[in-house]
Amino acid sequence: MRIEITADAARYRAVTEALLLRDPLRHTVITTAIANHLAGMQADAERSRFLSVHDDEAAVIGAAMRAAGRGVYLGELPAGSVAAVADAMAEVARDVGGVEGAIDDATEFAQRWGCRHGVDFVEAYSTRLYRLAELSFPETAGTPRRATESDVALCVGWTEAMRVESGMPSPTLNAIAVRNRIATGRWWLWERDGRPVSLAAHQIPVFGWSRIGPVYTPPEERGHGYASILTAHVARTLRWQGLNVCLFADLANPTSNKIYRAIGFEPVRDFRHYQFTPPPTER
Incomplete structure (x- = not known):
């Protein structure tokens, strides 16, 4: 498994398109962010980072991002990769304030981030993705x-x-x-x-x-x-x-x-956002 990170939204779209197209509904936040970057609609776009996970054959098997001004957003990720994704993102975006994704992945990422950086995390909110029927x-x-x-x-x-x-x-x-x-x-x-x-x-x-x-x-x-x-x-x-x-x-x-x-909207999947907070001061 190999992880790559880029600030180039056009390059990232080209690299990850096959993965994103397999489930564009699941990846609506990531695909919209890419489109906004390419259309010049994203402020401070140079601060954004796009992450891809590759298998041994170089195929893309996972995606995540940190859009400017936001926390980390997790797309589809292969089993066993969340900790490595958290570590890789920490190298380029240490100042992120939280993480959002499918509940299990977001929880594992928050736990890894908390252990690595000595911060706590709290559930800020949870959302449900709906599709129109x-x-x-x-x-x-x-x-x-x-x-x-x-x-x-x-x-x-x-x-x-x-x-x-x-x-x-x-x-x-x-x-x-x-x-x-x-x-x-x-x-x-x-x-x-x-x-x-x-x-x-x-x-x-x-x-x-x-x-x-x-x-x-x-x-x-x-x-x-x-x-x-x-x-x-x-x-x-x-x-x-x-x-x-x-x-x-x-x-x-x-x-x-x-x-x-x-x-007429039908539920698809639940997501959770964790916010990172400094640990309580010892007395």
């Missing part, structure tokens, strides 16, 4: 529209509110990042009586899949089905483009999991 539409008042330049400040504020409320340590999308994504037509608003009441976006399509997210409704607008209908609208738009559709839901949020199931 038969789409169902709820009845909700209002209309959808694509976000425009004039909506940048609103979208920045709502995504930051979502980050704070969820407790997920993902980086804030600044005005430049949101403006660039709005310009691609991938951010949507649901309007009621001429005012925006909910937000839903989707990621850049890769390998026939597009992932919906973020999805957010301000607290004062909840309970009316706006997120459900807007998510369904975005999903239908993607379906019309011939794309498969997926999304993640926070397992600590039963409401979001319920509404996604109600409009």
